[in-house]
Amino acid sequence: MTEAASQGFPGAGAGSAPGIDLESLLADALRPIEPPERLSGRVETTLTKLTDAAASELADWADELTESELESLRDPRNWVRPVAAVAVGGVAGSALVVMQMRRRRKQDGLAGVADEIRKRLRA
Numbered sequence: 271m272t273e274a275a276s277q278g279f280p281g282a283g284a285g286s287a288p289g290i291d292l293e294s295l296l297a298d299a300l301r302p303i304e305p306p307e308r309l310s311g312r313v314e315t316t317l318t319k320l321t322d323a324a325a326s327e328l329a330d331w332a333d334e335l336t337e338s339e340l341e342s343l344r345d346p347r348n349w350v351r352p353v354a355a356v357a358v359g360g361v362a363g364s365a366l367v368v369m370q371m372r373r374r375r376k377q378d379g380l381a382g383v384a385d386e387i388r389k390r391l392r393a
Contacts, residue, residue, distance in 0.1 A: 314369055317362045324359030328352060 331351055335343075342348050374386060 310369065310373070314366065317366045317369070320362035321359050321366065324355045324362065327355040328359070331355070 339348075371386070
């Protein structure tokens with residue numbers, strides 16, 4: 271008797287479960303699933319909206335500042351609003367770039383991604 275069968279694991283012994291193919295069950299359970307195309311479109315739209323909102327928030331915040339508020343920026347406690355907007359915009363923008371590169375990589379292969387990176391670095 272094997273060690274796994276002696277510990278009571280189902281399907282671990284040579285003759286313990288004749289109709290169960292554990293290997294095929296695991297292969298079926300661990301098969302990767304591609305998300306629907308609609309999902310990636312919705313995620314991309316949401317990330318674009320977040321990036322635009324963060325940029326708008328920074329622009330509005332900078333326009334609202336008076337001379338005394340500019341002086342108060344020396345205090346780090348007043349940096350919460352711009353830091354939060356930069357963080358949200360940066361994360362959302364980075365996620366958009368990653369999503370676009372993954373989509374292109376699937377369409378064009380690795381050579382297409384390398385060409386795209388070269389084009390962007392030259393610009």
